[in-house]
Amino acid sequence: MKAVILSIGQELVAGQTVDTNSAYLSRLLASRGIETLEHRTVGDDRELIAGAIADSIKLVPLVIVTGGLGPTEDDLTRFALGDVMEADLVCDELALEQIKGIFVRLDRRMTESNRVQAMIPRGARALPNRLGTAPGIHARVGGADIYIMPGVPSEMKEMFAICVEPHLPSGEGVLVHRILHTFGAGESDIGARIADLMSRDSNPLVGTTVAEGMVSIRVIAKSATMDGAEAIWRDVSSEIRRRLGPLVVGQDDETMSSVVGRLLRQRGETLASAESCTGGMMGQMVTAVPGSSEYYLGGIVSYSNDAKMRMLNVPADVLAQHGAVSEEVARLMACNCREALGSTWALSITGIAGPGGGTEQKPVGLVYAALAGPDGTSVERFVMPGERDIVRLRSALGALNALRLRLIGA
Amino acid sequence: MKAVILSIGQELVAGQTVDTNSAYLSRLLASRGIETLEHRTVGDDRELIAGAIADSIKLVPLVIVTGGLGPTEDDLTRFALGDVMEADLVCDELALEQIKGIFVRLDRRMTESNRVQAMIPRGARALPNRLGTAPGIHARVGGADIYIMPGVPSEMKEMFAICVEPHLPSGEGVLVHRILHTFGAGESDIGARIADLMSRDSNPLVGTTVAEGMVSIRVIAKSATMDGAEAIWRDVSSEIRRRLGPLVVGQDDETMSSVVGRLLRQRGETLASAESCTGGMMGQMVTAVPGSSEYYLGGIVSYSNDAKMRMLNVPADVLAQHGAVSEEVARLMACNCREALGSTWALSITGIAGPGGGTEQKPVGLVYAALAGPDGTSVERFVMPGERDIVRLRSALGALNALRLRLIGA
Numbered sequence: 001m002k003a004v005i006l007s008i009g010q011e012l013v014a015g016q017t018v019d020t021n022s023a024y025l026s027r028l029l030a031s032r033g034i035e036t037l038e039h040r041t042v043g044d045d046r047e048l049i050a051g052a053i054a055d056s057i058k059l060v061p062l063v064i065v066t067g068g069l070g071p072t073e074d075d076l077t078r079f080a081l082g083d084v085m086e087a088d089l090v091c092d093e094l095a096l097e098q099i100k101g102i103f104v105r106l107d108r109r110m111t112e113s114n115r116v117q118a119m120i121p122r123g124a125r126a127l128p129n130r131l132g133t134a135p136g137i138h139a140r141v142g143g144a145d146i147y148i149m150p151g152v153p154s155e156m157k158e159m160f161a162i163c164v165e166p167h168l169p170s171g172e173g174v175l176v177h178r179i180l181h182t183f184g185a186g187e188s189d190i191g192a193r194i195a196d197l198m199s200r201d202s203n204p205l206v207g208t209t210v211a212e213g214m215v216s217i218r219v220i221a222k223s224a225t226m227d228g229a230e231a232i233w234r235d236v237s238s239e240i241r242r243r244l245g246p247l248v249v250g251q252d253d254e255t256m257s258s259v260v261g262r263l264l265r266q267r268g269e270t271l272a273s274a275e276s277c278t279g280g281m282m283g284q285m286v287t288a289v290p291g292s293s294e295y296y297l298g299g300i301v302s303y304s305n306d307a308k309m310r311m312l313n314v315p316a317d318v319l320a321q322h323g324a325v326s327e328e329v330a331r332l333m334a335c336n337c338r339e340a341l342g343s344t345w346a347l348s349i350t351g352i353a354g355p356g357g358g359t360e361q362k363p364v365g366l367v368y369a370a371l372a373g374p375d376g377t378s379v380e381r382f383v384m385p386g387e388r389d390i391v392r393l394r395s396a397l398g399a400l401n402a403l404r405l406r407l408i409g410a
Numbered sequence: 411m412k413a414v415i416l417s418i419g420q421e422l423v424a425g426q427t428v429d430t431n432s433a434y435l436s437r438l439l440a441s442r443g444i445e446t447l448e449h450r451t452v453g454d455d456r457e458l459i460a461g462a463i464a465d466s467i468k469l470v471p472l473v474i475v476t477g478g479l480g481p482t483e484d485d486l487t488r489f490a491l492g493d494v495m496e497a498d499l500v501c502d503e504l505a506l507e508q509i510k511g512i513f514v515r516l517d518r519r520m521t522e523s524n525r526v527q528a529m530i531p532r533g534a535r536a537l538p539n540r541l542g543t544a545p546g547i548h549a550r551v552g553g554a555d556i557y558i559m560p561g562v563p564s565e566m567k568e569m570f571a572i573c574v575e576p577h578l579p580s581g582e583g584v585l586v587h588r589i590l591h592t593f594g595a596g597e598s599d600i601g602a603r604i605a606d607l608m609s610r611d612s613n614p615l616v617g618t619t620v621a622e623g624m625v626s627i628r629v630i631a632k633s634a635t636m637d638g639a640e641a642i643w644r645d646v647s648s649e650i651r652r653r654l655g656p657l658v659v660g661q662d663d664e665t666m667s668s669v670v671g672r673l674l675r676q677r678g679e680t681l682a683s684a685e686s687c688t689g690g691m692m693g694q695m696v697t698a699v700p701g702s703s704e705y706y707l708g709g710i711v712s713y714s715n716d717a718k719m720r721m722l723n724v725p726a727d728v729l730a731q732h733g734a735v736s737e738e739v740a741r742l743m744a745c746n747c748r749e750a751l752g753s754t755w756a757l758s759i760t761g762i763a764g765p766g767g768g769t770e771q772k773p774v775g776l777v778y779a780a781l782a783g784p785d786g787t788s789v790e791r792f793v794m795p796g797e798r799d800i801v802r803l804r805s806a807l808g809a810l811n812a813l814r815l816r817l818i819g820a
Contacts, residue, residue: 011619011628013446015436026425036423041449072601073608074617106793111598131796154797279697280690283711287689290765298717301693307708355700
C-alpha cells in the first residue's frame with residue numbers, strides 16, 4: 001500500500017511557512033505499513049492543485065491532502081477536487097449545521113463566506129471538524145481514496161485520528177516508530193554512546209535529532225507483525241536505557257514536564273516556581289500538562305529586582321552584594337517561594353538570557369537554578385550556549401530536570 | 411520566471427526529518443523575482459527521482475534539487491539525472507581532486523565509495539563544495555537549468571550562495587514579501603473585509619493564513635524594481651490598515667508582545683501579570699522580547715485557589731461565591747497584582763483551558779481577562795475554541811491585545 005501527501009498553500013510554496021504536516025502524516029502512515037512515495041506542495045492555484053491530485057490518483061490508491069479549505073478567496077482545494085471529479089459543488093447540510101454550531105458556541109456572527117466551507121463536490125462526503133470551521137472531504141475517484149483535511153496542524157491531527165486513520169487498510173508489514181527523549185548530554189556524546197546501534201541498514205534503525213532543547217533518539221522497528229516490531233523496540237530501548245541511565249527522560253509524547261508531573265502525582269507532592277530570566281516559561285511548561293493543577297500550586301515571576309524584593313523577600317543588600325544573577329539570589333528565590341506558596345518543592349531560575357546584559361564575569365548564558373525541598377536547597381550553575389530563546393528553554397528544562405533527578409533518586 | 415524545488419531523501423518522505431531546505435530556497439528565489447510553483451519530495455528511488463526531474467523541466471525553466479548526492483547505496487540523484495539526460499556518468503577529475511583534498515584536510519582516509527561522488531552525467535558540470543564531500547551538479551536539459559545540491563542545509567546554503575545565485579537570471583522583476591499580523595477577528599471576517607484585494611492574479615497578491623493564534627495577511631508585491639515593489643506594498647498595506655484599523659497588530663517580525671513593549675517603552679510605563687490557566691505563558695511571551703526588563707516588572711502565577719488567596723489576596727468567599735473562573739476574580743487578580751508590584755498596568759487571566767474542568771455554565775474555553783490601570787479596571791469575557799494549547803495561547807494574546815488597544819486609544 002502506497003500513498004502521496006499533498007500540501008496546499010501559497011505560504012508554503014513561498015517559503016514563509018515550513019510544512020510539518022506531511023512529515024507527521026508520513027510517520028503515521030508508516031506505522032500502519034503504508035509507504036509514502038511523494039510529498040508535493042503547490043500554492044493557491046486551482047489548476048495546479050487539480051493537476052497534483054490527478055497525477056497522484058494515477059500513481060497510488062491513497063492521497064492525503066492538507067490545506068486550502070478556509071473560507072477566503074484563496075482557498076481553492078474544494079474547487080480543484082470538483083474539477084478532478086468533474087462534479088459541481090453542493091451544500092452539505094450537516095456540515096453547514098456544524099459550522100453554524102461553532103459560531104453559536106463562540107457567540108460570533110457567521111459570515112456569508114463561511115457557507116462555502118460546507119460546499120463539497122457532488123459524490124464526495126464531508127468529514128466533521130470539532131475544532132474549526134473547515135470540514136474535511138473524502139472522495140473516491142478512479143479507484144483511489146482522497147482525504148482532504150485543514151492545514152491547521154491541530155485540526156488536521158484530530159481529523160486524521162477520527163475520520164481517516166480508522167478507515168485505512170492495514171499494509172503487509174508493520175513499522176513501529178518510537179522516540180526516547182534525553183536531557184543532560186550533547187548529541188555527539190549521546191551518539192558516541194550508542195554508535196554501534198546506529199548503522200544505516202539495520203533493523204531497528206536508530207538515529208538522533210535535537211529538538212526543543214532535548215536530544216531525541218528515534219527508533220524504527222520493522223516486522224511482519226506488530227508484536228514482532230514491538231519486541232524489537234523493547235530490546236533496543238532497554239539497551240539504550242541501560243547505557244544512558246537517568247539521561248533518558250521519557251518516551252514518545254512524554255515531555256520533561258509530564259514526567260516531572262507524573263512523579264509528583266505518584267508521591268502526592270506539590271511544586272511552585274520562582275522565575276527571573278525565563279519570565280514564566282517554566283510555569284507555562286509545567287501547566288501545559290492537563291491536570292497539572294493537582295501538583296502545581298503557582299509561581300512568582302520576579303523579573304525586576306523590585307519584584308524579587310517585594311514578592312520573594314530577597315534582601316536589597318544581597319542583590320547589591322552578589323547581583324540578581326547569583327547563587328545566593330537563586331537560593332533565596334527558591335526557599336522563599338516554597339515558603340510563600342507552601343509547596344513540597346520550589347524551583348527557581350535567575351540568569352542572563354541575552355542578547356544584552358552580559359559582562360566578562362557574568363556572560364550571556366549564565367544561569368543559576370535552585371531546588372528547595374524538605375531536605376534543604378541545592379543550586380546548580382549552568383553556562384548555556386545559544387540565543388535568548390534557547391538559553392531560556394534550556395534553563396527551564398535544566399531546572400525541571402534537577403527536580404526529576406531528585407525525585408527518581410539519581 | 412518560475413521554478414520547482416525537489417527534495418530527495420527517504421528520511422524526508424518517511425517523515426523522520428522535516429524539509430526546511432525548500433522553504434529557504436523559495437524565499438531566496440522570491441527575493442530575485444522568481445516564483446516557486448511547486449515543492450516536491452521523493453524518496454531514494456531512481457525512477458521516481460528521474461520522473462520528478464523530467465516532469466519539472468517540462469513545467470519550468472529552473473529546477474533546484476537538494477539531496478541524494480552522498481556516497482552510499484541509497485544516494486541516487488546523480489544516476490537519475492543521467493537517466494533524464496540519457497547520458498552515462500563520467501569521473502570529473504577536478505571534483506575528485508577536491509574530494510581527496512577534503513580527506514587530507516580532515517586527516518581521514520578516503521573510502522572507495524567517495525569516488526562515486528565525483529561521477530557526473532556527461533554534459534553536466536560539477537559545482538564545488540567547500541564544506542563536504544558531495545560536489546553539486548549543474549546541467550542544462552531541454553531548455554531548463556537544473557541545479558543539484560547536497561541536502562545538508564549548511565552545505566546547500568553555501569553552495570547556493572556561491573554557485574547558483576550569481577548565475578540566476580535577474581528575473582523580470584523583484585518580489586517583496588510582507589506580512590501584516592491581525593488579532594481580534596476570524597480569518598473569514600478578515601477575508602470578507604479585504605476580499606476585493608485578494609483576487610488570484612492581481613499584483614500585489616494578497617492572502618490570509620492562521621498561525622500562532624493570529625490571522626496574518628501575506629502580501630507579495632511584484633515590480634521591475636525594488637522601489638516599485640515597495641511602493642505597491644505601501645499602497646496596499648495602507649489600504650488594509652485603513653479598513654482593519656486597530657485589528658492590525660504589527661508587521662513582519664513584530665509580535666503582540668513586541669508591539670505592546672514598544673508602546674509601553676514610548677510612554678515610560680510598566681506592566682505586571684497575574685495568570686491562572688495560562689500558567690506563566692503571558693509572562694513568557696512578554697519576556698521573549700529582548701529588553702523587556704525595561705517595562706515588565708514581573709508577575710504572579712496563581713494556579714491554585716490557595717495561591718490566589720495567598721499571593722493576590724483574593725478573598726475565600728469571592729472564590730466560593732463566584733468560582734475561580736469569574737469576572738470578579740479576574741478583576742481582583744489584576745487590581746491586586748498591580749498594587750503588589752507597583753506597575754502602571756496589570757493584566758490577569760483566569761479560565762478553563764481544558765480538556766477537563768468544563769461545566770454546562772462554564773465550558774472549556776471560557777476565559778476572563780482583566781486590565782487594571784491608572785483609570786480603573788476592565789474585564790473581558792472570551793469563549794475560545796480549540797484545544798488546551800490554543801485556548802491558552804489565545805487567552806494570553808487576548809489579554810495583551812486589551813492592553814495594546816488601551817495604549818493606542820482604540
